[in-house]
Amino acid sequence: MTAVILDGIVLGLQFGLLGVGLTVVYGIGGVLNLAYGQLAVVAAIVMSITMRSGLATGPAVLAGISAAVAIALLLNFTILKPVYKRDDEDRVLLSLLLTIGVAFIIDGFLVWRYPIEALSLNIDWDPVSILGVRMRAGSLLASAITLLAGGALIFFFRTTTTGKAARSVIQDEVGARLCGVNPAAVRTLIFALSGVLAGLFATTQAMTSPVPISAGFDFTITALLVTVVGGLGSIRGAFLAGLILGVVNAMSSFYIGSYVTTIILLAAAALTIVVRPSGLFGAKA
């Protein structure tokens, strides 16, 4: 039981980090990026290829994260330009259609060029005992990285001037502009940040289980579930929802079977929406 819950927490922290990357882009740009999971997969594949061609793990991880950031910025500066000219539901809908197209293109390219590529990062340190459970070093390192990244995010959004400016755009874009905040600059920064988070998620995932080229849509759906349960645009909501869904995921795959996990996750998300339509920390319905 303890072991299952600990596994769930390890997974849930990563879900939270993944969800944050999607939710901040939605909060700031009004854009639902359905190619988000593919960003993580591209990061993973770049890491895998560069490592095979002799690059050390550290630089390879950096290369992978940079690739995800580059694609995120490319989207922001190209196909999302017309999206930003729309408002509200129009913007969400158009962004959703365009980015799902991008997701298919990336998936298609990967299947064509790298059909059997997958990233595994084997951490061969000794297992560590926590609460009487022997935890794999990979799981612990993944959790440590995620917690550090989460801490850095909270520090950024709570205390730095740029981070507060970003939150101000989420809460009231007109108010932010009247204070002298340039929403386009904030959006660029947040897209880059979402690329970093996707890349980090790929890294930590690969420490516990392989990341294949086909994982993109699974990641996107997980991120969407986290975002919806946590409340669109809420960072702490995303982490809490990630933890809840991670534990639900681990429990249901252990006690019931992994084939129904997705159904149970969706049911948990649906239940949350019925009880709290705007999510755990949603600002408004």
Add this chain to the structure above:
Amino acid sequence: MLEVSNLSAGYDAKAVVLDVSVNVREGEAVAIIGSNGAGKTTLLRAICGLLPVSSGNVQYAGTSITNLAVHEIARSGIAFVPAQRHLFPEMTVAENLALGAFPHRPDPDQHALVLDLFPRLAERRHQAAGTMSGGEQQMLAVGRALMANPQLLILDEPTTGLAPRLAAQAYESLAALRGQGMTILVAEQQVPLVLGIADRGYVLENGEIQLEGLASDLRGNPTVQRAYLGVV
């Protein structure tokens, strides 16, 4: 200081304000009065960059700011307090005020000046802006706008949603600001209040300037008295 010449603006190619010219000199308080739907908000939003100017020109401190981005106009020294206030509801009063100074760090002197004007904001500094009363939110909106030490303060209907006593208080603080030398442009339906602090005023009806003059003259004008001051 601010010179609006022959400005037209509106929504979807339909002009709401037409060929409007308004000027504000340094140290002046200028009122734009008019009934609901007269085009006051449209005029102010066009000046501040929130709506495109379809023709005409806005000059500020000798340079054209026509159709600049909102944040550029804000950084040039014009602070706009919209009627809806547009506060950051989940941030504390202190955080809202600090963002008013963006992209700079808040200046302690300016901060002290704002809290001096609105002592209530100091009491509420850790409270989320969205949970405050309408009157307090109005104070915060003005306070946030003042944090950047603006040269020109523009307000749209600062009495929106306020009880008469609070509306009068809002104008008392504007009078205090004016006493400190702040240049103010304010649109208002509550004409007696705004003419109490203004040096000059413009009457805007159906998107056009109908009348302009010294506040004292406007108060004595029969048309203004009939339409806005309740004199029969």
